[in-house]
Amino acid sequence: MTPPVARTGRMRLPGDPGSTLTLSRGSGRLVRVVSTVLIAGWFLLPLAPLMVWAFANQWSFPALLPTQWGFEGLGSAIGQGALPALGASLTLSLVVAAIATPIGAMAARALTFGAVPWPRTVSVALLAPIALPPFAAVMGLNVLILRASIPPAAGLVLVLVVMAIPYTTFTMRVAYAAHDIRYEEEARILGASRWSVLWRVQLPLVAPALARAAFLAFLVGWSDYVVTVVVGGGEIVTLPLVTASLAAGIGNDAAVAILSLSAIVPPLALLALAGLAGRRPDRASSSAAPSIGERR
Amino acid sequence: MSLPLRSRRSTLLVLPALVLAVFVVAGGVGAATLQSLGLMPLIGPVRLSVDAYTGQAGALLGALGLSLAIAAASTVIAALVGVGTALLIVGGRWCGRIVAVTSAATVTIPHLIGAATVGLLLADSGVLARMFGVPPELWPSLVGGPWWVAVVLEYAWKESAFIGLVVAGTLITRVARFDEAAALLGAGRWKRFRFVMLPLALPALAISSAIVFVYTLGSYEVAWLLGRTYPEPLAVMALRLFNSASLTARPEAAAAAVLTTAVSFLVVGFCFWAVRKSAVWR
Numbered sequence: 001m002t003p004p005v006a007r008t009g010r011m012r013l014p015g016d017p018g019s020t021l022t023l024s025r026g027s028g029r030l031v032r033v034v035s036t037v038l039i040a041g042w043f044l045l046p047l048a049p050l051m052v053w054a055f056a057n058q059w060s061f062p063a064l065l066p067t068q069w070g071f072e073g074l075g076s077a078i079g080q081g082a083l084p085a086l087g088a089s090l091t092l093s094l095v096v097a098a099i100a101t102p103i104g105a106m107a108a109r110a111l112t113f114g115a116v117p118w119p120r121t122v123s124v125a126l127l128a129p130i131a132l133p134p135f136a137a138v139m140g141l142n143v144l145i146l147r148a149s150i151p152p153a154a155g156l157v158l159v160l161v162v163m164a165i166p167y168t169t170f171t172m173r174v175a176y177a178a179h180d181i182r183y184e185e186e187a188r189i190l191g192a193s194r195w196s197v198l199w200r201v202q203l204p205l206v207a208p209a210l211a212r213a214a215f216l217a218f219l220v221g222w223s224d225y226v227v228t229v230v231v232g233g234g235e236i237v238t239l240p241l242v243t244a245s246l247a248a249g250i251g252n253d254a255a256v257a258i259l260s261l262s263a264i265v266p267p268l269a270l271l272a273l274a275g276l277a278g279r280r281p282d283r284a285s286s287s288a289a290p291s292i293g294e295r296r
Numbered sequence: 297m298s299l300p301l302r303s304r305r306s307t308l309l310v311l312p313a314l315v316l317a318v319f320v321v322a323g324g325v326g327a328a329t330l331q332s333l334g335l336m337p338l339i340g341p342v343r344l345s346v347d348a349y350t351g352q353a354g355a356l357l358g359a360l361g362l363s364l365a366i367a368a369a370s371t372v373i374a375a376l377v378g379v380g381t382a383l384l385i386v387g388g389r390w391c392g393r394i395v396a397v398t399s400a401a402t403v404t405i406p407h408l409i410g411a412a413t414v415g416l417l418l419a420d421s422g423v424l425a426r427m428f429g430v431p432p433e434l435w436p437s438l439v440g441g442p443w444w445v446a447v448v449l450e451y452a453w454k455e456s457a458f459i460g461l462v463v464a465g466t467l468i469t470r471v472a473r474f475d476e477a478a479a480l481l482g483a484g485r486w487k488r489f490r491f492v493m494l495p496l497a498l499p500a501l502a503i504s505s506a507i508v509f510v511y512t513l514g515s516y517e518v519a520w521l522l523g524r525t526y527p528e529p530l531a532v533m534a535l536r537l538f539n540s541a542s543l544t545a546r547p548e549a550a551a552a553a554v555l556t557t558a559v560s561f562l563v564v565g566f567c568f569w570a571v572r573k574s575a576v577w578r
Contacts, residue, residue, distance in 0.1 A: 028485060032384070036391040039381055043398040046453055049416035049423040061421050062429070107313040114306025126313055128321050130507060131564035133514020135531050136553035137320060139538055140328030143336060162320035165313050223406035225517040226535070240408040240517075247412040247521060257416065260409045267404035 047264070053257035073254025080242055082259055089238040090266065092156070092228075093221030100161045100217040101210060104168025111169075112176035130166040134159075138230040145231060156231045160224055164217035171216060175209030211274055215267075222267060239263045325557055331550035338546060348547035355533070356555060363529040363556070366444055366519065367512040370451035375505045377452065378459025382497065383489070385464040386475075396464070402457035407450070411521040414450040415439055439522050446522040451515070455508040459501065466500040467493065499571050506567035510560040530556045 053059070054073055056066030107126060110116050129137075138159060145155040179202075187201045188194075203210070225240045232238075243259040246252040330336040334345045349356065384395040417423050419439045420432040438445040478492045516531040523532065530552050537549035 032387065032391055035380060036384055036394055039377065039384060040394050040398045042377060042453065043395075043402045043457060046410065046413050046417055046450075050413050052423070053416055061432070062426065064426055103312040103316070106309040110306035110309035114309065115300070115303040116306045116310050117303060122310055122314060125321070126317055128561075129317055131510050131560045132321055132324065133510070133531065133553070133556045133560055135514060135516050135535060136328055136557045137324035139534065139550060139553045140324040140326065140331065141320065143331065143338075144323055144327050158316065159320055162316050165317050169313060219404060222404075223408075225406070225408045226515075226531075230535075230538070240406050243412055244408055244517065244521065247408075247415065253416060256412050260412050263409045264405055268401055271400060271404060 050257045050260050050264075053253050054261055056254050056257075059253070073258045076252070077255040077258040077262075080246060080255060080259075081237065082239070082242060082262060085237050085239045085242045085259075086262055088236055089222060089240075089263070092160070092236065092238060093218045095157055096160045096164055096221035097214045097217040099157065100164035100168045100220070101214040103161075104165055104213055104217075105172045105206070105210060107165075108169050108172030108176050112173060112179075113181060126169045127166045129162050134163060134224070135226045135230070138227050142230055152231055152233045152235050156228060156236060159227050159231055160221050161217075163224075163227070164220040167216040167220065168213040171209055171213040172206070175206050179205060211277075215270060215274060218270065219267060222263075325554070328550045328553045328557070332547050332554050334547055338543075340543070347544075348551040351544075352548055352551070356530075356552060358527055359530045359533045359552065360555060360559070362444075362527050363513050363531070364559075366448060366451070366529060367509050369444075369448045370455060370512045371505050371509045373448070373452035374455035374459050374508055375501060377456035378463060378504070379497065379501065381456060381460025382463035382467055383493065385460065386467045386493075395460075399457040399460045402454060403461060405454065407454060407515065408517045408521070410450050410454050411518040414446055414453070415522055418446045418449070440524045442524070444519075444523055447519050450518050450522060451508075451512045455512070459504045459508060462504040463497050463500045467497055499574070502567055502571050506564050510563055513563075514556055514560055 052066065055069050055071065057070035057072040058068035059066040107122075111119055111123060116122055141155070141159060145152075150158070183205065184197050184201050187197045192200070223240070224238075225244060228236055228238050228241060239259060239262065243256060243263065246259065247256045327336060332348045334343050334348070336342075381395055381399050385392045385399070415422070419425070420435040420437065422439075425432065425435045436445075438449075440446075474492050474496065475488055478488050483491070514531060516535055519529045520532050520535075523529070528536070534549045534552035534556070537545040537552065
């Protein structure tokens with residue numbers, strides 16, 4: 001019997017999801033299709049108004065579709081500062097990801113392979129920001145940041161990096177737990193320097209996890225509202241801030257829809273890119289999958 | 297330092313993340329506590345007092361009750377939909393792929409944007425009211441209404457995607473083999489769910505639900521945009537006081553912040569303790 005080949009081109013392994021043993025049949029299949037439609041609808045329905053409102057110049061109440069289509073929403077969103085806000089959001093999120101990813105990875109590596117004193121306490125301290133309500137943290141910190149005369153932008157990056165640390169550390173701990181240190185030892189035995197082991201062995205092996213961690217850290221910066229409002233002190237205006245000020249008013253629905261779409265598309269584009277990039281090496285190395293990595 | 301070399305190297309690696317985290321968590325909570333006790337006034341004399349807590353005890357408890365209710369309702373719906381999402385993803389094939397893509401997309405949307413679009417959907421002149429042809433005066437007040445429906449639905453919508461992905465992540469790596477073994481031994485769909493999937497999903501479900509609960513408890517923008525002005529949840533109350541001009545307001549705002557933080561840490565601590573204690577862990 002030839003083993004069925006998954007669509008990614010990789011051979012099906014025992015334990016892969018969706019095997020014929022657990023496949024739904026008959027009424028079970030119907031339940032599965034209906035629940036898929038329901039859940040996909042639950043996730044997609046809230047996005048429906050954006051698609052229509054973004055292209056509505058006029059949409060008076062009882063009408064089911066806009067009474068006048070057009071791009072006035074785009075013009076008014078740009079007039080409200082959508083473009084600089086998009087730039088500020090992108091810069092802030094990239095800076096947060098660029099700082100939170102390496103320090104999270106370093107901490108995760110030390111906790112997995114090293115000998116950190118009091119490892120339990122350190123792990124808890126690195127996870128603690130997840131339980132800290134952001135508004136409570138910044139209300140206290142705002143005074144400290146003002147008294148230490150840290151510039152608002154630096155204070156904002158500091159708080160958001162800490163909010164991202166639990167995600168980057170956790171993602172990288174999972175990655176390092178499955179990481180085979182013997183590849184690095186082998187390279188060292190063969191005479192590679194610490195530096196070239198880092199660049200040519202360790203980083204390529206954990207690259208997918210690094211990308212996931214960076215994406216999560218990016219999202220922390222991209223999604224933030226309350227930290228930017230309090231610590232940024234009106235100096236830094238990101239997309240959520242512009243959207244909030246318009247959404248709290250009346251009659252800006254088209255501009256709100258345009259701003260919302262421009263806040264939804266960039267992370268989705270990153271996600272799609274990562275999905276495409278993640279698929280390629282899988283296809284190329286289907287036979288050369290690391291077999292000594294199976295020790296866990 | 298007398299630490300051995302390996303220990304010193306690991307300490308150096310962990311230090312940047314640790315210093316920043318401790319500064320923000322301890323500094324933030326510490327400064328908020330000092331402010332709430334009158335020990336860190338913006339102007340005026342330093343004087344220890346618990347007025348910020350006792351003077352508005354009724355308002356604080358009311359806000360806490362409302363915050364807990366919103367967080368509980370959102371978390372329950374998110375956990376139920378999240379488990380369904382995870383089961384469909386683990387099932388694989390095109391059903392799983394569609395659910396995985398839509399839920400991953402939902403996770404990336406900022407809550408404020410989610411609140412804005414849920415507002416466009418559920419308001420009395422929103423897209424749903426138009427679709428069903430209900431005039432505004434007959435449409436139930438979901439946005440800004442007495443039951444906080446739009447707020448709860450927004451949290452449930454976004455966070456169900458989060459719970460679904462977290463639970464699916466653990467199920468895919470660990471459970472598929474058990475699921476197949478159970479199927480081979482003749483277990484039907486319900487028995488596989490009840491005796492294989494659910495017990496193994498439980499730790500991830502409990503931890504992700506606790507994270508969703510405290511996130512919702514400490515979140516500001518959704519309740520501010522889609523809620524009503526009175527009564528208000530803790531975060532909205534705290535930021536209104538924080539931005540108000542009156543001098544007594546800062547300690548009162550800090551008191552609300554300290555209360556929220558204490559409840560959040562209690563909930564997360566209890567959940568991690570319970571999961572660790574249970575035999576299900578590993």
